[in-house]
Amino acid sequence: MNSYELSSADLDALREFGNIGAGHAATAFSALVGGVVRISVTDARLCRFAEVVDVVGGSDAMVVAVYIRIEGEIAGNMFVVLSTESADRLVDELIPGREHGRPYGEMEYSALGEVGNILSGAYVAAIADLCGARLTQSIPAVAIDMASALLDIGLMYGSSEDNQVLLISTRVTHGGREIQAHFFLLPDFDSASTLFQILRGKMPSD
Template sequence: MQWINLSPIHLDALKEIGNIGAGHAATALSKLVNQMVKMEVPEAGVIRFNDIFSMVGREDELVACVISKVSGKAPGSILFILDEKSAHALVDLMMGLKIGTTRELNDMTSSLLEELGNILTGAFLTALSQATNITLVPSVPALAFDMLGAVLSSAFLEGGCFAEEVLIIRTRFFNDQTKIDGHFFLVPEVKALSTILKSLGLSI
């Protein structure tokens, strides 16, 4: 099966998957930071690798990216990307500090963000597993804090995704009060796609 043959029904099903998973992740995040975190309606689609960057920001912008690899019957990757200010704000919120206290990431705050990625990924996958009856196992996450271009391209390449075009399900988390802006990407592998769609009763 080629990505390109996805029908609107397939894409709607994938958006719904994104909705369920990201909804749980947003709830988990809200509880963690004790503030209402909102999310955009998820988008699903096949896009050119080079177009992914502009969905998030400028290539030279500083971002923190937590990546988890998903194994099991529907393998893929999950990426959680935060701009620099949001990463610092989330650390402050999780540690109960005044917003603006954290000004740089060190080993401790990096582990904190990795753990945040772990919790969000876990919430996302649990919801997804329940909806599809497929067992999905996340890896221990890895974090990079650097230029968006370097981080995002490496997240795909080092995770073993080499395609010209990739299927992504993405949403944006945000909070107006403390200006948290995060992007959440689910990048299923080709074989995962058919497994997920079949589990939802769709033929491919």
């Protein structure tokens, strides 16, 4: 078994890890928008990069992506990807009095960046808790374009044929509105085995 293959116990552990991160993120979201925010994990697994593009709707699909770089004991690239519909709902929610359908400006980009920051920050904290490591994350960068065009930079550090991505898909609900947010972590080549060992070795289910 290579370091990427996971048993069903490992997958449960990965889902549990997803839930821990989602819990952190829900708390942070509640503080941002007020009221109860629920975040449930709809999918948690390791997959190939090519699959990531399919998960978000295909290489030509227009999506909103937030890019964050993490450094430290584990280094890698993170993306939070939203459909344009989910992003629209989110900015309406986050910017009081926003006229629906208005073209995105600085406010919208900044709001989306903050959402990416919260989600990725929650998962970075979950990883840091598990391995007791200190990790730092960059400020978020937001862009709207074709999915594969946005995600291709994620592969530049982990340039291996066996490149795998940690995927956690979540459903965020708040006040009757629902958005889908996908979280991807592409560990750098040197960090991949460290991360996957942590995920399978230190999980509560082991």
